[in-house]
Every structure is written in C-alpha cells, then in structure tokens.
Amino acid sequence: MHSIQRRSFLTLAAAPLAASAIEPSQTAAAPSQAPVAFTGDGLSLSPLQYANLLTTIAAKESFRRDTYLKNGPVEELEHAMATLLGKERAVFLPTGTLANHLAVRVLAGETRKALVQAESHLYRDEGDCAQLLSGLNLVPLGQGRTTLTADEVAKAIDEAAGPPYPAPVGAINIESPVRRTNGQVYDFEEMKKVCAYARAKQIGTHLDGARMFLASAYSGISPAQYAALFDTVYISMYKYFNAPFGAVLCGPSLLISKVETLRHQFGSAIYQGWESAAVALHYLDGFDERYQAAVHNGEKLFQLLQRSGKFHIDRVPSGSNIAKLRLASGGALDQLRDRLADSGIRIGAPKGANEVNLQINETINRRTADEIARAFVAAVA
Secondary structure, eight states, rough: OOOOOOOOOOOOOOOOOGGGOHHHHHHHSSOOOOOOEOSSSOOOOHHHHHHHHHHHHHTTTTTOOTTTSSSHHHHHHHHHHHHHHHHHHHEEESSSHHHHHHHHHHHHGGEEEEEEEOHHHHSSSTTTTHHHHOOOEEESSTTTTOOOOOHHHHHHHHOOOOSSSSOOOOOOEEESSSSGGBBBOOHHHHHHHHHHHHTTTTEEEEETTHHHHHHHHHOOOOOHHHTTTTSEEEEESSSSSSOSSOOOOOOOOHHHHHHHHHHHTTTTOOOHHHHHHHHHHHHHHHHHHHHHHHHHHHHHHHHHHTTTTTTTEOOOOTOEEEEEETTOOOOHHHHHHHHHTTTEEEEEOOOOOOEEEEEGGGGGGSOOOHHHHHHHHTTTT
16 A cells, blocks of 8 residues: 555635536536445445455455454454554454553553543543443543644643642543544644653553544545554544454554453454455555545535535535535525435435535545536536
C-alpha cells in the first residue's frame, strides 16, 4: 500500500448546476443501476456476497485456516497491520469494544485512571465495560468537542497527581475521527503535543483509530504517522475493510502479549477468525487508492449538489466522510429518499426527517458523480 498524500478540497459554491458541469459523454449514457449507499463506511455486503467471496478466497490452493486465532489469515492480517502502522506486534480481537477496553486497561496499569474525550466511543458507547469489568476510572474531558488541547490534558494530569490525595493518570485514550461529532478529525498538532506530554510523564497512550484510514484520506496524514504518536492503536476490520466482524490492536510486543492473555480470559479466543481476517485482507489491498477515488467523487458530488440550487450541504470543520444534506426549499426528505431508492441510491433519512447525513464510502465509485447528482436533482423535480 502506498501512503496517502495530502489532497486539496473542492470549495462548495452556490451557483446553478450548469450543463457544462456534466461531461457530454456522460449526458448521453443510460443511467447505471449499480447500487450506491450513503450509509455506513463500507460496502455493506449481503450474506450472499460474503458467501461468494469466502468461497473464492478459500478455494485458493495456498489457503489455510486458523485455529483459536493462530496461523492462517489471522496471523497474516496481524502481521500486515503491524507492519503498515510501524508497530512491533498486533493481535486480532472480535470487537473494537474489547480492543479499546483491553488496551486502556493494560496501559493504565495499577493507577486504573484514564483520560478520555467526553464524546468518545469508549466513554459513551461501550456500556461502561471498562469501568465495570476492569475497574477503570475514565475521566471525560472536552464535552461536545473532538480535540482536547494539550493544556487541558496537562491540567487534568497535574490535578490528578496533586495533593492532598494523589490519584495519577495512567493512560490517555484518543478517538479520531469521532463518530459522535459527525466524523470530525482530532487536530494533529494538538495530538502531537498531547502524546509528547504523556510520554514525558510516562503515561500510556491509545488511539481509537477505528476509522483512521478514512481520516487519513481527508487529512493527508498517513495511518503510520498517526500510529507513531501512540503506544497502541486499534483499527476496525468491518467498518470499511468489510469484514463481518473484528478488530486489530497494534503496539509493543510485551503489551500485546498481555492483551492476548486477557483476550482468552474475556472469552474472546474464538475457535476461528479466518472468515473475517481473509475478507479484511482482501479489501486492505489497494484500499488507499480506492478510497482516495471515493473522496474525490464525494467532493465533486457535494459541489454539484450545492451548485444545483436544490440542496444545502453542510460540512463539519476538519471533518472526514460525513456531510449533512438538506433541501434548499426546506421540508421532509421522504420523497427524495423514496425516488432515489427507485434508482438504486440509498440515503438513511428516517420518515419525516428534514436533514440526513451522507456518508462517503466505496460504493460511490460505482457511478460517476455527475450521474448521481442528476439522480438527486431529478428526485426533487
């Protein structure tokens, strides 16, 4: 895989969608019915598509399955991710919830205290598992925000270690991009400062990088550059590598060995994980090039929709693959949603909603941005 390079973003201008914005060769072409889904980060493969892909993969002469997550594509995936992110070792885990939990548990050590973003997945969306199952004290900072500044992190660390009853921080968990802030990416300069301060204080750092590869395509900062700042980093295997489940946690060999032991103790040393690892490996190959194309097509689409005068596109500052769409005329999106569905385009607007998040994933590469824009405009005609 090649490192992802910084790219410039298209500016959304409020001008009518002119015929000149659509290439002549595309104007005459019959509309494609290739499905495009502006929901989720991946391809949302059907059970039949999974079954067919697994059949193709397993039919290869060199294929060997794992046993209790040893050997086979599981170890191949672990090695590939560790190498890609510049870490000593990686371990496969069934869920990202477990990856975050065990990483912070091991990093925090006997202090049992960790700083987290108030909007982070670990704090808001994991059922208090770290608190209930490992006795961790998660201290939330920065409510409503993605980026914690180095100054506020330093203040929290100093206060925790101060008199009269010191209770020092053992770990810092950072999520980027943050799902609860619509895919906003953590400011890289502040991230570097926070991690440098933590290292100087001998405090462990963990990156919840479930969607890190998506963030890289928008920020221009490679996954390896992000990972280099942290002791451990977790990547989701199902969000955009399209596996049916799974996560990979990368970090120092000694720490990963501890996590591997805990994986078994937490009942997660499943008998086989080859079906997930094999699919993730399949889509990992060439992902950065394909997703850069998706980003380009998504930015072009948003520009065309804005210029049409029919829609408003709102972007989160320092965002990634999520944009909010509203009708310029106001009102519910029911007609738009239903008519788009008839042309094989899916948006996630619930009944009566007047705005919807459009998530860019690889399905956008199945049609041209011009063709998709025409379908949106026709759906509100």
